[in-house]
Amino acid sequence: MDVRLITQLLAKRGRLRAQERMARRELEDYRAQALGILRDFAYAHSSFYREFHRGLYAAPLEELPVLTKATLMAHFDDLVTDRAVRLEDVKAYAADRRGNGLFLGRYQVYATSGTSGRPGLFLVNRDEWSTMLAAALRSFEGAGIRLKLTRRLKMAQITSANSSHMSAQGGRSMGNWWMPVLLLSASEPVATIVGRLNAWQPEALLAYASIIRVLADEQSAGRLAIAPRTIISGSEVLTRETRRRAVEAWGDVLFNMHGTTECGGIGAECDRHRGMHLQEDLVIVEVVDRHNRPVPVGESGEKLLVTVLASRTQPLIRYEVDDSLRLAPDPCPCGRAFSLIDEIQGRVHEILSFPGPAGEGINVHPIVFHNLMDTLSVSGWQIVQDADRLHVLLTGVPASFNEDSLADAIGRALAGQGAVVPRVNIEHVPAIPQNESGKTPLVKSNLPRSPE
Ligand SMILES: [Zn+2]
Numbered sequence: 001m002d003v004r005l006i007t008q009l010l011a012k013r014g015r016l017r018a019q020e021r022m023a024r025r026e027l028e029d030y031r032a033q034a035l036g037i038l039r040d041f042a043y044a045h046s047s048f049y050r051e052f053h054r055g056l057y058a059a060p061l062e063e064l065p066v067l068t069k070a071t072l073m074a075h076f077d078d079l080v081t082d083r084a085v086r087l088e089d090v091k092a093y094a095a096d097r098r099g100n101g102l103f104l105g106r107y108q109v110y111a112t113s114g115t116s117g118r119p120g121l122f123l124v125n126r127d128e129w130s131t132m133l134a135a136a137l138r139s140f141e142g143a144g145i146r147l148k149l150t151r152r153l154k155m156a157q158i159t160s161a162n163s164s165h166m167s168a169q170g171g172r173s174m175g176n177w178w179m180p181v182l183l184l185s186a187s188e189p190v191a192t193i194v195g196r197l198n199a200w201q202p203e204a205l206l207a208y209a210s211i212i213r214v215l216a217d218e219q220s221a222g223r224l225a226i227a228p229r230t231i232i233s234g235s236e237v238l239t240r241e242t243r244r245r246a247v248e249a250w251g252d253v254l255f256n257m258h259g260t261t262e263c264g265g266i267g268a269e270c271d272r273h274r275g276m277h278l279q280e281d282l283v284i285v286e287v288v289d290r291h292n293r294p295v296p297v298g299e300s301g302e303k304l305l306v307t308v309l310a311s312r313t314q315p316l317i318r319y320e321v322d323d324s325l326r327l328a329p330d331p332c333p334c335g336r337a338f339s340l341i342d343e344i345q346g347r348v349h350e351i352l353s354f355p356g357p358a359g360e361g362i363n364v365h366p367i368v369f370h371n372l373m374d375t376l377s378v379s380g381w382q383i384v385q386d387a388d389r390l391h392v393l394l395t396g397v398p399a400s401f402n403e404d405s406l407a408d409a410i411g412r413a414l415a416g417q418g419a420v421v422p423r424v425n426i427e428h429v430p431a432i433p434q435n436e437s438g439k440t441p442l443v444k445s446n447l448p449r450s451p452e
Pocket of ligand 1: 270271272277332333334335336
């Protein structure tokens with residue numbers, strides 16, 4: 001148990017609680033001030049940012065250049081603000097991690113899973129890490145999990161067991177303290193997960209959306225018998241149907257959360273279930289189109305530009321994240337000033353491109369498949385695009401299932417988007433294959449990504 005970290009965390013949790021009650025105007029002032037401090041720090045300690053923002057030191061945030069992962073990795077040593085940190089050493093540390101030692105004795109290191117291209121490496125010091133954990137605690141509190149030192153809460157976390165992923169590190173930091181955490185890997189067989197959960201009887205469950213859907217079906221079938229007070233879905237798109245099944249299995253206890261490895265938690269649902277509150281006191285999120293132009297509130301963007309206000313070791317200013325989401329025009333009735341994310345459509349790399357009649361590329365948004373596939377009476381699904389066909393993987397398919405009508409419906413949906421309909425292969429599989437972090441994207445392409 002790390003007493004210093006916990007002390008810091010408790011102090012920050014209190015501060016974040018107070019920030020959550022800020023009025024909109026107060027929040028705007030706070031953000032402007034925090035951004036100024038971040039930029040001053042970056043210009044003082046990062047030779048990369050001094051160059052990258054040259055001539056723009058006083059310019060508004062929206063006029064600063066966008067930081068891509070490729071740029072960040074290419075200028076890593078100059079971008080970080082501690083001269084002792086070198087990419088080569090961080091890489092070696094991340095590749096050969098033994099025990100829980102910190103990098104250079106002071107940095108938590110985590111890697112992006114690399115599903116959206118080349119992997120990235122990120123490091124945070126104790127202060128930054130405690131802010132991220134405090135933000136996670138605040139999100140849990142919004143979901144009704146009030147942690148008390150006097151009462152231990154049993155939690156189960158089914159995510160990635162890979163120690164370089166942030167969710168696993170978070171689970172470890174929190175575990176064995178006031179919150180005993182059962183850590184399960186999403187890649188274990190369902191029967192194993194069900195058995196461990198039945199034995200553990202978690203009061204709170206944190207898992208990827210695809211796992212929650214499978215477990216909801218297990219609960220409804222009577223094999224799983226747990227009664228969590230809160231279920232938190234993170235990291236994957238939570239579809240309407242998955243939510244419906246979870247509510248049917250456990251009642252109204254499901255809360256969606258959204259985060260990215262680079263920036264930590266971005267959104268968390270409150271008990272009004274109206275969407276996820278953007279953590280606007282911690283991050284400035286710009287919803288933009290593919291050309292980095294701002295998208296009006298109420299419309300979906302193609303990516304986000306994220307500025308992490310507390311980032312110091314590796315300042316992130318207008319960092320590009322390929323996440324498509326939409327902000328709600330109206331505030332939440334709960335009274336928090338933080339904007340609501342009312343729809344999240346997944347990663348941009350889930351947008352499939354099909355040839356049109358004239359050979360032009362027709363982009364089909366994952367939501368087209370979500371709407372079509374979500375209500376099927378199957379336990380899981382995935383759409384995989386190959387060069388010559390579209391594979392539709394299904395698990396838990398009932399005997400009465402009509403494959404032809406599904407293939408027809410997919411063809412009609414694609415034709416409706418203006419695409420030339422490809423061959424559709426419906427395949428029954430025992431399990432949807434997971435990527436290296438144990439996630440199962442609903443839509444993916446095996447074709448090389450076209451450069452933007
Ligand atoms: Zn709310």
